[in-house]
Amino acid sequence: MIKESFLEMAKRHKAGDMLVQGDYQTCSVGCFNRDYGNDLNDFKALAGSTGYREWTHHIQEAIFEGLPEDDAKNWHVRFAEKMETVKDFDALYHSFMVGVLKVALPHDKYGVVQPVIDLHENYKDATPEDWENAKRETNAAGAEAWTGPVTLSESYSWSADAVIHAAIHATDEAMSADEVARNTVEAVAKAGDPSEYYSDEVFFVAWQEISDVFLNAKGGE
Numbered sequence: 199m200i201k202e203s204f205l206e207m208a209k210r211h212k213a214g215d216m217l218v219q220g221d222y223q224t225c226s227v228g229c230f231n232r233d234y235g236n237d238l239n240d241f242k243a244l245a246g247s248t249g250y251r252e253w254t255h256h257i258q259e260a261i262f263e264g265l266p267e268d269d270a271k272n273w274h275v276r277f278a279e280k281m282e283t284v285k286d287f288d289a290l291y292h293s294f295m296v297g298v299l300k301v302a303l304p305h306d307k308y309g310v311v312q313p314v315i316d317l318h319e320n321y322k323d324a325t326p327e328d329w330e331n332a333k334r335e336t337n338a339a340g341a342e343a344w345t346g347p348v349t350l351s352e353s354y355s356w357s358a359d360a361v362i363h364a365a366i367h368a369t370d371e372a373m374s375a376d377e378v379a380r381n382t383v384e385a386v387a388k389a390g391d392p393s394e395y396y397s398d399e400v401f402f403v404a405w406q407e408i409s410d411v412f413l414n415a416k417g418g419e
Contacts, residue, residue: 200233204248207233208278217271219263226262226274227255251287256376257294257412264383264405266398273409286418291372292318297411299368301404302382305389307358308339310365318368333369336362360385379408 202210211217211229218224228238236243241259245252258277262270284290295318303311314332317324340362364381367374386404 202233203282204230205275205278205282208275212271212275217262217274219267219270225259226270226277227259229274248281250281250284251291251372253291253372253375254281254287256373257379260376260379261405261409261412264401265409266402269402269406269409276409276413280413280417283419284417288321290415290417291375292321293415293417294375294412295368295378297415298378298382298408299364301407301411302361302364302385305357305385306361306365308342308362310336310339310362314365314368329369333366336365336369340366357385357389360388383408 207230216224216229217226222228222238227241227244230248231238231240231244234244234247236247241252241255244255248255261277262273264270265273296315299311299315299318303315306312314336317328317332340359360381364378364385367377367381383401383404386407387400390400
């Protein structure tokens with residue numbers, strides 16, 4: 199029987215220099231799964247062991263892999279600290295979505311992000327039909343964007359494309375939260391100088407912003 203808390207495990211992983219990106223043997227989710235006796239890449243099993251929502255562990259891993267090495271190790275512990283404060287995972291999800299979509303909003307060329315933000319801000323009153331309408335309208339904007347001319351030199355077009363994908367995923371269930379984050383990071387990276395797109399630093403900055411959004415999201419504290 200495991201006697202350590204999730205946070206105590208996280209601190210031990212970091213202190214023991216067990217965390218290495220790019221390998222489920224040593225990644226953020228993998229280290230916890232090993233302690234719990236689960237398959238290393240089994241997110242569902244990890245959620246069963248922790249009692250946290252599965253989508254949070256997908257976010258945990260996505261951010262861990264997106265940050266610089268030292269920041270990733272710190273994130274491993276900060277994620278565990280955040281989880282100890284969460285009382286309402288629905289509130290956490292919608293608050294996180296609002297924050298991430300606000301990062302994407304300045305790069306929205308088709309007006310698809312704000313309506314989805316509004317739904318997440320008012321999720322308690324939103325109906326299934328509201329979500330379906332938002333998804334349909336966002337997909338329609340995507341169809342318009344994807345039929346237009348796109349070249350590698352038109353970085354704004356690639357950025358807008360990523361924003362649309364983020365908005366579409368944000369109308370899905372919480373399990374798509376990590377895809378919203380990834381597409382928002384892509385949108386931010388692609389909105390800058392095309393010559394810098396493949397720079398790790400551009401992505402590091404964007405992932406740092408996403409990690410801050412998650413840590414500041416309201417979870418019923």
